[in-house]
Amino acid sequence: MTAEVINGKDLAQELRMNMKEEVTKLKQKGIHPHLTVVLIGDNPASKSYVKGKEKAAAEVGISSSLIELPASTSEEELLNLIHKLNDDITVNGILVQLPLPKHISEQKVIDTINPDKDVDGFHPINVGKMMLGEDTFLPCTPYGIITMLKSRSIDIEGKHAVIIGRSNIVGKPVGQLLLNENATVTYCHSRTTNLKEYTSKADILIVAIGRPNVITADDIKEGAVVIDVGINRLETGKLTGDVDFDSAVEKASYITPVPKGVGPMTIAMLLENTIKAAKGLENR
Numbered sequence: 001m002t003a004e005v006i007n008g009k010d011l012a013q014e015l016r017m018n019m020k021e022e023v024t025k026l027k028q029k030g031i032h033p034h035l036t037v038v039l040i041g042d043n044p045a046s047k048s049y050v051k052g053k054e055k056a057a058a059e060v061g062i063s064s065s066l067i068e069l070p071a072s073t074s075e076e077e078l079l080n081l082i083h084k085l086n087d088d089i090t091v092n093g094i095l096v097q098l099p100l101p102k103h104i105s106e107q108k109v110i111d112t113i114n115p116d117k118d119v120d121g122f123h124p125i126n127v128g129k130m131m132l133g134e135d136t137f138l139p140c141t142p143y144g145i146i147t148m149l150k151s152r153s154i155d156i157e158g159k160h161a162v163i164i165g166r167s168n169i170v171g172k173p174v175g176q177l178l179l180n181e182n183a184t185v186t187y188c189h190s191r192t193t194n195l196k197e198y199t200s201k202a203d204i205l206i207v208a209i210g211r212p213n214v215i216t217a218d219d220i221k222e223g224a225v226v227i228d229v230g231i232n233r234l235e236t237g238k239l240t241g242d243v244d245f246d247s248a249v250e251k252a253s254y255i256t257p258v259p260k261g262v263g264p265m266t267i268a269m270l271l272e273n274t275i276k277a278a279k280g281l282e283n284r
């Protein structure tokens with residue numbers, strides 16, 4: 001079997017076109033979605049992610065502003081800035097680009113963002129709502145993954161979904177969203193013994209480790225849906241996922257590539273969340 005490749009770049013583009021129409025309509029009603037991004041320090045990967053987010057926002061008509069602060073910014077200064085942004089009615093979405101310098105507590109920063117402006121979906125209130133299956137801002141990468149599955153009408157209900165990775169931003173929430181969709185969910189992580197025993201039983205395999213080519217065709221079930229979240233830059237400069245695409249594509253039914261897979265979907269979902277924030281939580 002050769003898998004159908006789910007191209008996240010094309011799907012994200014399609015979603016952005018729809019969002020553009022929605023934003024135009026919102027503007028006619030006097031609602032102007034605005035995203036504020038805070039970038040601390042000069043991590044090149046973070047800079048490039050932020051650029052991608054600004055560009056995508058502009059494409060759909062969402063205005064954005066970037067606040068760049070030096071790595072020496074204190075936690076107190078950052079928290080004060082967030083309070084200001086929370087109070088600023090022209091700001092609908094606040095995104096603090098992670099990772100932060102070591103002297104700043106990421107959790108404190110996330111906790112300080114007004115949950116109604118938390119377009120990353122990381123605030124404990126929004127995480128809790130997601131767990132309860134309530135309408136809320138879903139974390140962008142997991143939300144993007146579910147959107148990719150739904151775009152191909154892939155059955156989730158009753159399927160065995162195996163997640164490799166248990167981070168707060170990818171692994172844990174994607175498992176929760178799949179559970180909300182009635183999948184049977186297994187989490188694997190760095191302490192899992194005999195990983196293959198689990199991966200080979202997965203109908204849907206989500207790989208979010210951050211190490212190149214850990215999963216090969218040998219590890220997956222014939223016809224599995226394989227979602228590769230990993231982004232790894234090889235010494236050659238080439239970007240690659242956590243899955244050995246060339247072998248897995250011959251055995252899976254659907255597979256996502258890297259690049260042009262989950263990455264562009266993550267940004268598209270951030271824009272969805274910003275529009276949702278602008279519309280207001282009460283009249284979404």
Ligand code: NAD
Nearest residue numbers: 141165166167170189190208209210229230231262263266
């Ligand atoms: P993380 O480092 O926080 O978590 C990695 C997880 O992998 C951990 O839970 C760990 O237990 C598990 N793990 C590590 N080695 C393992 C092994 N050998 N076997 C099984 N499990 C193992 O990373 P993260 O933030 O969840 O990101 C994971 C990857 O996804 C990274 O490559 C990151 O760059 C990428 N990512 C991509 C997007 C996107 O939009 N495409 C978004 C976020 C993260």
